[in-house]
Amino acid sequence: MDKESRVRIFDKQAEMYDRRRGDASQEQFRRGLLRHAKGDVLELAVGAGANFPYYPPQVRVTAADFSGKMLEKAKVAAARYRVDASFLQADIESLQFPEHAFDTIISTLSLCSYDKPHQVVQNMMRWCKPDGQILLMEHGISNNVILSALQKTLNPLLYRMNGCHFTRNMEELVExxxxxxxxxxxxxxxxxxxxxxxPSG
Ligand SMILES: C[S@@+](CC[C@H](N)C(=O)[O-])C[C@H]1O[C@@H](n2cnc3c(N)ncnc32)[C@H](O)[C@@H]1O
Structure with missing residues (x-):
């Protein structure tokens, strides 16, 4: 699917992501992850700012996404939750930052969307300080045989509808x-x- 079509799919979902910020089914996971955020943070594919309620004070967030509609919602959420954030409308797969620019890199529910997720993870490693950390909350293929078969069957349809792949093994991808x-x-x-x-090495 071309990039413009993917942006359109996510623009259309911005209202829904805005309403679902603070969703109880994800709260414990986001809260548990975000409490590790420190210093200069890069949040990739920020969406409507689902993580903003959970950032510790004193972090400075650079937030990127290619969907203008998502970013509109995220800007309002940053003000509401008093997150010190600056925003970039950009394709994550073409983003460039200097090496070792960030203390923390965050991605939640976004490695499912990229054409070349391996390359995005390698960039995370490059942009993160050597003593920094990369915090991920991603959905992917289940270990359950029946569920994973269903995920594989439905993946082409779900990708066309949502712009997400459901069959990626995020542990293998990251390692x-x-x-x-x-x-x-x-x-x-x-x-x-x-x-x-x-980041290793
Ligand atoms: C499933 S949403 C997740 C949003 C948010 N991270 C969250 O946890 O709710 C995926 C987000 O990734 C963004 N996205 C997908 N592919 C992208 C790309 N190549 N460049 C920039 N943003 C992208 C979409 O616009 C959307 O906001």
């Missing part, structure tokens, strides 16, 4: 790109991957 996993948990029948990682 394959060279990140060192510090902590991993799986939830929601192992479809949700909660990962804290460090």
């Amino acid at each position: 394959g790109a060279g990140l060192q996993i510090v902590h991993i948990e799986r939830h929601w029948l192992s479809m949700l991957y909660m990962i804290r990682a460090q």
